[in-house]
Amino acid sequence: MISIITNHWQDLLYGLGQTLLCSILALFFSLIIGSFFAIFEVVPSKTLRIIARVYIEIFRNIPLLVITMFFYVVIPMFFVKVNGFTAGTIGLTIYTSAFIAETVRSGIQSVDPGQMEGSRANGMTFSQAMRYVVLPQAFRIVIPPLGNQFINLVKNSSVLAFVAGFDLMYQGNTIASTSFDTLNAYFVVGVLYLIITMPLSYYMRYLEKRLN
Amino acid sequence: MKKIIRYLGLLTSLCLLVMVLSSCGSKKASDQSVLSRAKQTNTIVWGVKADTKLFGLMDVKDSQIKGFDVDMAKALTKQILGPTGKASFIQVSSQTRIPLLKNGNIDAVIATMTITPDRQKVVDFSNHYFNAGQSLLVKKGSPIKSVKDLNKSGTQVLAVTGANSVANFQKVAPKAKVLELQDYAQALQALKSGQGKALTTDNGILLGMAVENPGYKVVGGAFTKEPYGIAVNKGQKTFVKKINQALKQLRANGEYDKIVKKWFGNISGFDYKEAEK
Numbered sequence: 001m002i003s004i005i006t007n008h009w010q011d012l013l014y015g016l017g018q019t020l021l022c023s024i025l026a027l028f029f030s031l032i033i034g035s036f037f038a039i040f041e042v043v044p045s046k047t048l049r050i051i052a053r054v055y056i057e058i059f060r061n062i063p064l065l066v067i068t069m070f071f072y073v074v075i076p077m078f079f080v081k082v083n084g085f086t087a088g089t090i091g092l093t094i095y096t097s098a099f100i101a102e103t104v105r106s107g108i109q110s111v112d113p114g115q116m117e118g119s120r121a122n123g124m125t126f127s128q129a130m131r132y133v134v135l136p137q138a139f140r141i142v143i144p145p146l147g148n149q150f151i152n153l154v155k156n157s158s159v160l161a162f163v164a165g166f167d168l169m170y171q172g173n174t175i176a177s178t179s180f181d182t183l184n185a186y187f188v189v190g191v192l193y194l195i196i197t198m199p200l201s202y203y204m205r206y207l208e209k210r211l212n
Numbered sequence: 213m214k215k216i217i218r219y220l221g222l223l224t225s226l227c228l229l230v231m232v233l234s235s236c237g238s239k240k241a242s243d244q245s246v247l248s249r250a251k252q253t254n255t256i257v258w259g260v261k262a263d264t265k266l267f268g269l270m271d272v273k274d275s276q277i278k279g280f281d282v283d284m285a286k287a288l289t290k291q292i293l294g295p296t297g298k299a300s301f302i303q304v305s306s307q308t309r310i311p312l313l314k315n316g317n318i319d320a321v322i323a324t325m326t327i328t329p330d331r332q333k334v335v336d337f338s339n340h341y342f343n344a345g346q347s348l349l350v351k352k353g354s355p356i357k358s359v360k361d362l363n364k365s366g367t368q369v370l371a372v373t374g375a376n377s378v379a380n381f382q383k384v385a386p387k388a389k390v391l392e393l394q395d396y397a398q399a400l401q402a403l404k405s406g407q408g409k410a411l412t413t414d415n416g417i418l419l420g421m422a423v424e425n426p427g428y429k430v431v432g433g434a435f436t437k438e439p440y441g442i443a444v445n446k447g448q449k450t451f452v453k454k455i456n457q458a459l460k461q462l463r464a465n466g467e468y469d470k471i472v473k474k475w476f477g478n479i480s481g482f483d484y485k486e487a488e489k
Contacts, residue, residue, distance in 0.1 A: 072402070072405070073405045075405075076406050077404065077405045081406060081407075084391065161394075162394055163393075164370075164391035164393055164402075170392070173307060173373050173374075173394075174373060174392060176307070176311075177310075178330075178374075180310050180330075180331075180334040
């Protein structure tokens with residue numbers, strides 16, 4: 001195990017960086033996209049609701065690998081060149097945003113409808129009521145399930161390994177197959193994933209405590 | 213502080229668990245004699261490729277794996293266990309073949325596996341049964357004529373994880389960047405969508421791809437020697453000896469020649485006599 005770390009620490013560090021970068025980008029964008037689709041799902045406009053439902057149902061129910069492969073293989077054939085890292089990050093963002101949309105929607109709907117009615121009765125527009133009254137309460141409710149999504153996102157970033165995205169899992173595969181020490185290679189990779197996900201998990205717990 | 217201690221405690225207990233598990237796992241597979249178990253069950257379990265045209269490819273119509281490696285394995289099984297011996301096949305990739313062999317899931321690997329000193333440290337090889345050489349697959353009309361054209365920084369070349377073609381290629385073209393994909397089907401797909409300038413691996417495999425995909429061709433000739441061997445777990449000396457004996461018999465009675473001709477006789481641009489040596 002020590003020999004794997006001393007021989008391959010550069011690869012592992014690079015992989016850790018790629019995994020972190022991919023996770024942060026995907027987390028940021030999927031949170032934004034997901035929140036928008038969550039709001040689309042509860043607005044009065046029927047067209048927006050249908051668009052949101054179609055988006056969520058499609059990307060929630062397709063395996064992440066299929067979405068990623070689509071961006072890695074199909075898009076470059078007809079449109080622009082997409083490298084493995086970008087394809088993986090886009091795939092992960094789209095996939096996670098569908099789950100986040102559902103999570104946030106459930107949060108919005110669990111806020112007492114009286115809150116929205118009260119805000120509207122006091123002269124706020126729909127979007128004002130959403131922004132200042134409903135969404136802050138909704139996000140407080142969805143922090144624990146969102147934490148789950150974030151942790152899943154970090155682990156799902158291993159999809160990069162399938163499209164040569166040079167992430168932790170990719171490095172793990174390469175090290176395992178060049179050193180033939182499969183067990184220890186994957187063990188080190190597992191510990192490195194823990195180093196990312198454990199603090200994230202503790203931070204979500206801390207946030208949950210502070211807000212309640 | 214308390215939290216950190218708890219966190220560290222969790223990590224160390226995980227470490228211990230893995231160490232204990234690994235120490236009991238590694239003993240089992242190498243202690244048993246593969247040959248005597250094979251004789252008892254009258255079956256040899258071979259690890260073969262299922263994504264490699266000509267060597268081992270899954271036929272979707274009858275879900276059988278077919279290819280040169282598969283036919284060799286069947287012939288070898290008959291030689292070792294007698295005419296009633298059964299060969300059973302498990303699909304492996306470049307990446308999984310050694311781990312599967314080490315933990316005893318398969319008895320032997322016959323999957324386009326080059327005999328290399330690195331691999332000889334962890335597994336035992338039979339004498340070689342096929343002489344391949346590493347080459348390049350490119351799109352027809354591509355300006356790339358040989359490995360030299362790829363030795364530029366910023367050039368991306370595709371290969372498969374676990375194949376020694378990665379290390380070989382980096383030796384001859386150190387400036388190019390190698391993207392490692394999971395299997396040959398995926399690597400070919402990536403080549404088609406322009407993720408890399410060329411796909412590098414053994415010529416036998418590449419020729420199979422060129423046969424299936426008329427828009428692609430093999431260029432540059434062989435720039436390494438890749439003798440394929442049959443791999444078995446360490447400590448199975450009697451089994452290796454049996455395989456070598458069987459190989460010799462197959463070469464002597466003409467069966468080997470027949471199998472080579474069946475798969476490689478009609479491939480233009482490939483000298484099967486060279487591969488037989």
